[in-house]
Amino acid sequence: GQQVMQIPQYQHVQEGEDFTTYCNSSTTLSNIQWYKQRPGGHPVFLIQLVKSGEVKKQKRLTFQFGEAKKNSSLHITATQTTDVGTYFCARGSQGNLIFGKGTKLSVKP
Amino acid sequence: EAQVTQNPRYLITVTGKKLTVTCSQNMNHEYMSWYRQDPGLGLRQIYYSMNVEVTDKGDVPEGYKVSRKEKRNFPLILESPSPNQTSLYFCASSLSPPLAAYSYEQYFGPGTRLTVT
Numbered sequence: 001g002q003q004v005m006q007i008p009q010y011q012h013v014q015e016g017e018d019f020t021t022y023c024n025s026s027t028t029l030s031n032i033q034w035y036k037q038r039p040g041g042h043p044v045f046l047i048q049l050v051k052s053g054e055v056k057k058q059k060r061l062t063f064q065f066g067e068a069k070k071n072s073s074l075h076i077t078a079t080q081t082t083d084v085g086t087y088f089c090a091r092g093s094q095g096n097l098i099f100g101k102g103t104k105l106s107v108k109p
Numbered sequence: 110e111a112q113v114t115q116n117p118r119y120l121i122t123v124t125g126k127k128l129t130v131t132c133s134q135n136m137n138h139e140y141m142s143w144y145r146q147d148p149g150l151g152l153r154q155i156y157y158s159m160n161v162e163v164t165d166k167g168d169v170p171e172g173y174k175v176s177r178k179e180k181r182n183f184p185l186i187l188e189s190p191s192p193n194q195t196s197l198y199f200c201a202s203s204l205s206p207p208l209a210a211y212s213y214e215q216y217f218g219p220g221t222r223l224t225v226t
Contacts, residue, residue: 009149021141030210042199042217043152052213093213095159096142096167101151 006100019076021103023089038085113218130201132200140206141183
């Protein structure tokens, strides 16, 4: 019911290629957060999306929230080796944050 | 520096030997929580606390206890650890509890890698 599904589970790209990860829900999301976890590190907050159709950019990262607020995506343009890590989406619920299983990105130089 | 600290960072123990993982934050955050991270399963919430003396179960609370006697500390207690509790544990805090309408940024600690043999 409240789970968020992330696809793909793994993505291997050549440096310079684009990358997209998707976060889907069967129910309407009130808000969605994105986190990045570097190898051996801890999750670090990237952004929160709240409005239907919202698009936010952080340098080469573009975050989108679907019009129906049931999905979200993170797109990285021209990946670099520093983008390596696992990207998680998380939905807010009353009292807790529910994380997707993440997309692990590897970048070949 | 605003941060969440956890201790120990690494721990190898034996089945049944009680242990405590400490978590402390210096940001005056109301909300604190514990997650475990296992390959292929992502981050699963163990317990969370909305404020001092208020704690509640997350998705995987079995075998764990917590307490919140002070705002800054939120220890995770394993009364009788078992091998299936071998995992990477993260403590996190945020200004206020996540809500359906809005959620504040979660700040994560560096993690505690626990091995139970």
